[in-house]
Amino acid sequence: MPDTRHRPIPHGRAPVLAACDLDRTLIYSKNALWLPGPDKDAPALVVAEVYDGAPLSFMTRAAEDLLLKLSAAAAFVPVTTRTQAQYERVQLPGPAPEYAITTNGGKLLHRGVPDPGWRRHLAARIAADCAPLESVEARLAGPAHARWILRVHRAEDLFVYAIVDRGAMPAAFLEQLQAECAAAGWTVSLQGRKLYCVPAPVTKGGALDEVARRTGAGTILAAGDSLLDADLLARADVAFRPLHGELHDAGHQAPNLFPTTVRGVLAGEEILARMLALAEAAG
Numbered sequence: 408m409p410d411t412r413h414r415p416i417p418h419g420r421a422p423v424l425a426a427c428d429l430d431r432t433l434i435y436s437k438n439a440l441w442l443p444g445p446d447k448d449a450p451a452l453v454v455a456e457v458y459d460g461a462p463l464s465f466m467t468r469a470a471e472d473l474l475l476k477l478s479a480a481a482a483f484v485p486v487t488t489r490t491q492a493q494y495e496r497v498q499l500p501g502p503a504p505e506y507a508i509t510t511n512g513g514k515l516l517h518r519g520v521p522d523p524g525w526r527r528h529l530a531a532r533i534a535a536d537c538a539p540l541e542s543v544e545a546r547l548a549g550p551a552h553a554r555w556i557l558r559v560h561r562a563e564d565l566f567v568y569a570i571v572d573r574g575a576m577p578a579a580f581l582e583q584l585q586a587e588c589a590a591a592g593w594t595v596s597l598q599g600r601k602l603y604c605v606p607a608p609v610t611k612g613g614a615l616d617e618v619a620r621r622t623g624a625g626t627i628l629a630a631g632d633s634l635l636d637a638d639l640l641a642r643a644d645v646a647f648r649p650l651h652g653e654l655h656d657a658g659h660q661a662p663n664l665f666p667t668t669v670r671g672v673l674a675g676e677e678i679l680a681r682m683l684a685l686a687e688a689a690g
């Protein structure tokens with residue numbers, strides 16, 4: 408849909424970057440679709456991810472169409488906290504993006520291949536500023552939290568995430584973990600059943616800066632739903648967030664940030680429509 412509420416973006420030759428988080432921004436598991444109306448009125452869906460031989464993530468058919476058009480009008484950059492392997496399961500329409508950001512910014516993929524220079528740059532910053540991964544892993548795996556920390560995973564030796572039972576997890580535990588991690592140079596984000604602990608230099612926004620520098624981007628559009636997307640959204644000329652998710656629950660606002668008017672999988676479609684209108688106006 409055309410969007411008239413944003414300030415106009417100047418016309419120019421520099422490419423428009425459209426950086427978009429994946430899970431619960433662009434693609435949705437069946438539990439996150441949020442289709443409360445009659446089934447006969449539900450939008451047509453396409454499968455965006457297959458896992459263990461079964462469909463796992465979806466987008467609307469209209470969103471698929473919009474993403475194809477957006478990829479033609481702008482440099483589309485998928486941005487995700489997923490590991491590279493988890494990202495590679497996601498099947499988006501259109502040509503493979505020149506750049507993709509995975510592992511929460513820990514990996515910069517150029518034509519599908521991790522950039523070694525970016526990894527070295529991050530490794531030096533993590534070594535200088537952050538407590539070792541093993542200490543954060545040990546903190547999560549402690550027997551005192553076993554009732555709500557169900558499993559602890561390491562993501563590409565860069566960060567740690569736990570599968571949690573949110574109902575059993577005391578709020579005080581999360582607050583204390585956030586304080587301890589902040590002092591150790593780490594950040595904490597809770598999304599659904601996943602509790603992420605990530606070194607502070609490993610950010611989606613930092614990796615997007617690098618993509619913007621390499622591509623000479625003129626205008627940056629961004630979208631995301633979680634606290635780990637906040638710094639990505641902050642760097643954009645115009646940013647969107649769905650009307651659901653961690654940022655929505657926190658009442659996150661910024662002058663450049665526009666919430667969608669709908670929730671669930673339809674929010675992904677709306678974000679793409681609004682990005683496309685802006686990219687076409689700038690092109």
Ligand SMILES: [Mg+2]
Nearest residue numbers: 428430431632
């Ligand atoms: Mg997300």
